[in-house]
Amino acid sequence: MAVVGVLALQGSYNEHMSALRRIGVKGVEVRKPEQLQGLDSLIIPGGESTTMAKLANYHNLFPALREFVGAGKPVWGTCAGLIFLANKAVGQKLGGQELVGGLDCTVHRNFFGSQLQSFETELSVPMLADKEGGSNTCRGVFIRAPAILEVGSDVEILAECPVPSGRPSITIPSAEGVEEEVYTKDRVIVAVRQGNILATAFHPELTSDCRWHRFFLDMDKESHPKAFSALSLSSSSRDSAGGSKTKPFDLPIFE
Numbered sequence: 454m455a456v457v458g459v460l461a462l463q464g465s466y467n468e469h470m471s472a473l474r475r476i477g478v479k480g481v482e483v484r485k486p487e488q489l490q491g492l493d494s495l496i497i498p499g500g501e502s503t504t505m506a507k508l509a510n511y512h513n514l515f516p517a518l519r520e521f522v523g524a525g526k527p528v529w530g531t532c533a534g535l536i537f538l539a540n541k542a543v544g545q546k547l548g549g550q551e552l553v554g555g556l557d558c559t560v561h562r563n564f565f566g567s568q569l570q571s572f573e574t575e576l577s578v579p580m581l582a583d584k585e586g587g588s589n590t591c592r593g594v595f596i597r598a599p600a601i602l603e604v605g606s607d608v609e610i611l612a613e614c615p616v617p618s619g620r621p622s623i624t625i626p627s628a629e630g631v632e633e634e635v636y637t638k639d640r641v642i643v644a645v646r647q648g649n650i651l652a653t654a655f656h657p658e659l660t661s662d663c664r665w666h667r668f669f670l671d672m673d674k675e676s677h678p679k680a681f682s683a684l685s686l687s688s689s690s691r692d693s694a695g696g697s698k699t700k701p702f703d704l705p706i707f708e
């Protein structure tokens with residue numbers, strides 16, 4: 454059976470572990486470089502990316518994480534995990550932070566503002582309905598969320614979100630040292646895929662809709678079809694995993 458790792462340094466790794474359990478998959482918590490060996494895919498959860506980067510540095514995880522991404526194994530970053538995977542981040546704390554990279558995009562760390570500007574919204578994601586069934590929308594839980602300002606040509610945009618009207622404008626210093634608004638469009642990218650990398654600015658693991666997790670596992674099946682032949686995602690566990698039926702989403706999900 455394919456083995457899915459969840460980076461468990463900080464943040465919402467428990468919630469990803471329980472989302473995996475809900476669809477019949479046992480996740481493996483990863484805290485050390487050697488624990489990446491033998492994994493087929495990896496989830497990097499949300500949390501606080503500067504703290505997570507410090508912990509990853511402390512455990513000397515960056516080289517092994519880069520190797521994992523470079524090996525073409527499926528990796529999914531949610532929120533702070535998206536920041537980790539971006540090739541470039543803006544809006545960072547003084548001194549910046551180390552990134553794993555691999556995803557050809559520029560991300561703004563706190564695009565939507567502070568913790569108080571956290572919000573929930575319905576996102577249109579036709580790809581999710583095409584691949585995993587159910588409604589064309591999913592619930593987007595944005596907690597002090599980042600967003601993607603620019604993507605390279607190999608990056609497929611899976612979801613965009615209208616920019617909330619009350620969002621504080623975000624500025625970064627230009628080369629001349631003048632603060633400049635970095636984003637003026639009315640929509641912003643919040644979910645993308647580039648080959649083996651999936652990234653979402655929001656938190657599917659905090660909803661009962663498991664379609665993002667199933668989609669991620671299906672990416673693994675694409676790259677290791679045999680490894681999944683033993684994986685039993687029964688139709689009943691798929692149905693009870695939510696998303697495809699009219700059942701309302703409930704929040705939050707903790708186990």
Ligand SMILES: NC(=O)CC[C@H](N)C(=O)O
Pocket residue numbers: 498499500501502503531532533534536562563596597598599
């Ligand atoms: N919920 C989240 O993961 C928030 C991420 C946060 N904006 C950061 O910089 O790390």
